[in-house]
Amino acid sequence: MLDDFVRVTGQVYRFEDSLRRELPAERPFVSTRLGKHEGTLAQPAMQLLLETLDETPEPEHKQQVRVLIALINFIAETGQLEEADGFVVNRLDYAPVAIAHFATHEEAHAWMESVTEPPSPVRILIGDEYYQFWYMREDNTRGMYRDHPLEPVLESLTARGIPLGTPSFATRVEAEAWLMSHPAHPYSFVTIAGEHYFAVHHPMLKRHSLLHVASALAAWGECETEDSSDGAGE
Incomplete structure (x- = not known):
C-alpha cells in the first residue's frame, strides 16, 4: 500500500529518480529517519524486506525486493512517513485522493503551467469537481480532464x-x-x-x-x- 501512496500523490518521477541513485549500491541504503519515527508501518516493513533480501537467492527476485526497500527509503527521506502511514491505515475512510484544490479553472491552469515539474498523474479539485492532471517529462506536455470517481x-x-x-x-x-x-x-x-x-x-x-x-x-x-x-x- 505504500506504493499506492506514492502513486496517488503523483510522485512516480521523483521515486524513479531516487531509484536510479540507490539500486547500483551493493548493500541497500537504509534511511536513518526510520529510527526517528517509531511505530510506523515502514519500520517492520523495512526489517522484513531486509530479511527477505538475505534469504532470496534469485537475482531477479532480489532486485524486486531492492525496489521496495528503495520505496520506503524514498518516503522516509522526503519526510512523508507519518503521512504515508495515515494513508495506509485510513485508506478505507478516504475519498479518492486529490492533492490540490483550486477555486477556478484559471487558477488550476496557472498552476499547471507554472510548476517546473508537477506531480503526475494526480487528481485535483476545481471547485467541487475532480479533474485528472497529467504531465509527461519526456516532452514537457501537460493537461487535465474532468474525472468522475464520485x-x-x-x-x-x-x-x-x-x-x-x-x-x-x-x-x-x-x-x-x-x-x-x-x-x-x-x-x-x-x-x-x-x-x-x-x-x-x-x-x-x-x-x-x-x-x-x-x-x-x-x-x-x-x-x-x-x-x-x-x-x-x-
Missing part, C-alpha cells in the same frame, strides 16, 4: 433514496462550518436551502467538497449515455 458512488448510495434526517442548513457557509467539526467518513448527505448535497471529506486538503445531488446525477447520466453511444458506434 458519481458511481453517489448513484449507488442514492439508489434507495436520500437518508432521512440529514443535517439541514440555510447556507453553504453554515454547512461547511458544521462539517469541519463533524467530518464525513468519507461521505455524507446534507441539505442546504432545501436542496440535497453530497459532502465528501478530503483529509489531506482539510476541506469538504459539496456536490449538488440532482445536478451531479443528471450530468453523470448524460455522461454514461454519451459513452454508450460512442461504444456502439465503434
Whole structure:
C-alpha cells in the first residue's frame, strides 16, 4: 500500500529518480529517519524486506525486493512517513485522493503551467469537481480532464433514496462550518436551502467538497449515455 501512496500523490518521477541513485549500491541504503519515527508501518516493513533480501537467492527476485526497500527509503527521506502511514491505515475512510484544490479553472491552469515539474498523474479539485492532471517529462506536455470517481458512488448510495434526517442548513457557509467539526467518513448527505448535497471529506486538503445531488446525477447520466453511444458506434 505504500506504493499506492506514492502513486496517488503523483510522485512516480521523483521515486524513479531516487531509484536510479540507490539500486547500483551493493548493500541497500537504509534511511536513518526510520529510527526517528517509531511505530510506523515502514519500520517492520523495512526489517522484513531486509530479511527477505538475505534469504532470496534469485537475482531477479532480489532486485524486486531492492525496489521496495528503495520505496520506503524514498518516503522516509522526503519526510512523508507519518503521512504515508495515515494513508495506509485510513485508506478505507478516504475519498479518492486529490492533492490540490483550486477555486477556478484559471487558477488550476496557472498552476499547471507554472510548476517546473508537477506531480503526475494526480487528481485535483476545481471547485467541487475532480479533474485528472497529467504531465509527461519526456516532452514537457501537460493537461487535465474532468474525472468522475464520485458519481458511481453517489448513484449507488442514492439508489434507495436520500437518508432521512440529514443535517439541514440555510447556507453553504453554515454547512461547511458544521462539517469541519463533524467530518464525513468519507461521505455524507446534507441539505442546504432545501436542496440535497453530497459532502465528501478530503483529509489531506482539510476541506469538504459539496456536490449538488440532482445536478451531479443528471450530468453523470448524460455522461454514461454519451459513452454508450460512442461504444456502439465503434
